[in-house]
Amino acid sequence: MIEKQAFPSDRYAVESQIRFHGLDPAECLVELEPPEGERLIEEDHIQSYLREHGENVALVLWPGVQYASGQVFDLGRIAESARECGANVGFDLAHTAGNVPVQLNDIDCEFAVWCTYKNLNAGPGSIGGLFIPARHHGRSDLPRFNGWFGNNLASRFKMAPEFDPAPGALAWQLSTPPTLAMAPIMASLDVFARAGFLNLREKSLALTGWLAQQVNAELSDVLEIITPLQPERRGCQLSLRVRAGHEAGRELFTHLEHLGVMPDWREPDVIRASPVPLYNSYEDCARLVQFIRRWADK
Ligand SMILES: Cc1ncc(COP(=O)(O)O)c(C=O)c1O
Secondary structure (H helix, E strand, C coil): CCEEECCHHHHHHHHHHHHCCCHHHHHHHHHHHHCCCCCCCHHHHHHHHHHHHHHCEEEEEEEEEECCCEEEHHHHHHHHHHHHCCCCCEEECCCCCCCCCCHHHHCCCCCCECCCCCCCCCCCCCCCEEEECHHHHHCCCCCCCCCCCEEEEHHCCCCCCCCCEHHHHHCCCCCCCHHHHHHHHHHHHHHHHHHCHHHHHHHHHHHHHHHHHHHHHCCCCCCEEECCCCCEECCCCCCECCCCHHHHHHHHHHEEECCCCEEEEEECCEEEEEECCCCHHHHEEEEEEEHHHHHHHH
């Protein structure tokens, strides 16, 4: 079970896994939609679906932060709802890592995955991350696709035919890591450690909260904020629907790019703006609001 609006990587992954197991995605892939007339899927809706149909669900794959809307999910609650009906649960934390704190050890999930090229600043092509709960560590009986780098370091160079799993999540490594691509992560994580992730989250909540306030005060005729605004339901991102529609939205987006703003476009009419607490300022946010106001008034 995934969300109807899942990022294509997730949809392709589960669809191809279903095929790999000799099953038909048309029959076996559940794509949960928001209730009629609503844009977001609330945790209550996930729970009700699972209470009603959960006995047929093998795996719930859910994002920590919805990439298009910026909505943050209560992963503990989703895991509980999945477990209640006997389903496994895994999380896509692509937009969560480096953005919103999550205590994976306190959540009853099977796995979580994420990329390092967004809020962790590693750049495209860098490695992905994987969380495997402690109860699976050291197990060689799991149906895992093994790779050479997942072998215990002590015996890796013995080139033995039997796989000897490395301790912990290291056993899931498939191949030689790209050292140059990993250098930026080391530097970035060092900055995160020095700043303190919870300090960054505090600044992020304030910075994005301030931008949301400004958008609502100065630009409500131009933009509608889709992202939920309660602190626990958002990260640094605001998804801004351009009220004038697709054409005007594209024009505004290109205009902002020319002015040196780096927003992101999502079809059909959404601009995503994510002030990053590590290097964006209130002045950056004020300038963004000013640029949009001037564009709308021209
Ligand atoms: C939620 C989510 N999952 C996955 C990805 C991309 O994953 P990959 O680069 O491994 O295809 C993205 C990229 O934006 C994403 O937003």
